[in-house]
Amino acid sequence: MNSLRGIRTTKEGETYNKGFKKEEENEQPLSPMARLFHEPGSDVYIIGIMGSKTKICPQVFKDNLALTFLKNRRFCSLQVMDKENGSMEWIPTHVNIDDHVIIAKLDPNMESSDKFIEDYISNLTISPMENTKPLWDLHILDVKTQETEGTCVFRFHHSLGDGISLMNLLLSCTRKVSDPEALPTLPGNNKRPATKVASIWSGLGVLWNSLIALLMFVLTALFLKDTSTPMKGSIGVERKPRRFLIKSVSLADIKMVKEAMNVTINDVVLGVTQAGISRYLHRRYSEDHNGIADVPDNIRLRATNFFNLRATTRVEDFTDMNKHGTWGNKIGYALLSLNIGLKKDPLDNVRDAKAIMERKKTSLEPLFTYFFTNLLLKLFGMKAAGKLNYKVFFNTTLWFSNVPGPQEEISFFGHKVAYLAPSCYGQPCALMIHVVSYMDKVTFVLSVDEETIPDPHKLCDDLQESLDIIKASAQVTRF
Known part of the structure; x- marks a missing residue:
């Protein structure tokens, strides 16, 4: 993997990214588009469901999230509203990784593991995130299904970024199974050509x-x-x-x-x-x-x-x-x-x-x-x-x-990925269909x-x- 900046530990379980320059630690306003996702009817969350072919090790996830997600200012900043003018600002904060990685409590009497996973993710859509911490979390479900040994569910508030940037964030944490040093490749050209008007x-x-x-x-x-x-x-x-x-x-x-x-x-x-x-x-x-x-x-x-x-x-x-x-x-x-x-x-x-x-x-x-x-x-x-x-x-x-996904098998922090399934909730329509290839x-x-x-x-x-x-x-x- 690429070399990463050092992480400074503050208290047990807390990390803060040393990679920020001093001037970047100052409060910064949310962009208008990010602020828009806090308006009624636009308060949208992005869900990323990932099936693992191997049993998930929570500590491996925690250690690597501290080395990746916390390099990004958005993932270790609060979004604080100014009540006088309605603006919002990114305010850097210490992050306790244990507050963001949740190990799901399993129902010992579950009849179906697939139904349990469905119900758990559905319950997340009525479980609001606390604005006292950065607006993202990861839920690990240690439940075996026909396809997977475990499932992890990422949840991001849409103000952190759109689906493309968040999907690329996740993919940048993966490597090809066939080449553990290589990032995955997506089908098609790396760059979309500019629109050409022929006549x-x-x-x-x-x-x-x-x-x-x-x-x-x-x-x-x-x-x-x-x-x-x-x-x-x-x-x-x-x-x-x-x-x-x-x-x-x-x-x-x-x-x-x-x-x-x-x-x-x-x-x-x-x-x-x-x-x-x-x-x-x-x-x-x-x-x-x-x-x-x-x-x-x-x-x-x-x-x-x-x-x-x-x-x-x-x-x-x-x-x-x-x-x-x-x-x-x-x-x-x-x-x-x-x-x-x-x-x-x-x-x-x-x-x-x-x-x-x-x-x-x-x-x-x-x-x-x-x-x-x-x-x-x-x-x-x-x-x-x-x-x-x-x-x-x-x-x-x-x-x-409809977005293209990796053409080859990938691993996420060393865990082989069975499938990727991004989606959203909070949108003012009853149905969303998201299509992804893998x-x-x-x-x-x-x-x-x-x-x-x-x-x-x-x-x-x-x-x-x-x-x-x-x-x-x-x-x-x-x-």
């Missing part, structure tokens, strides 16, 4: 798509709501407990569809998501109407799709925020209109997804939403920006995110409000069945 016509296309996206964004913020389906959350859904489910499918199956249809992996994943949601809603409407599928025509169902606005996707030493200017919340989002309904040709779901993503690729919508939110913060303040974000998120149906699998991670979606395992099955049907259709087309 006047393509430039006009970008302008037109961006204007349409802008109009839909404004209308959604004002009044345009999605259809009230069995997936649409009610007022206050952001304060309700969430349940997290993990469904892994074959990456080879997705690649087969990709090659047969000459599309991208993202197109296939979004197409499977649209098909799975359509199947789920068809069944729910049938159950609600005595077996008759009384599905409304022209359902408006949109996903808020998040985009990373950073230029690089390379895994780097994200533990040291002073070395890299990569921290913060640098994400934009776009609204994806899904075409809900059972298709005669299942491949139409992938074709729909490709058309949706092609429009978004020739649009500045993610950049617009990021800069517009920042502009609103500067002109009208935190409350106005918070209300706008809340209205947009609440008026749509789900959050959707080795030869693609994992759908669902975050659901069970009052709205009482049978989320069926939705997981619908996603798997949709992929199977799309794959079978693609094989017929291919051969």
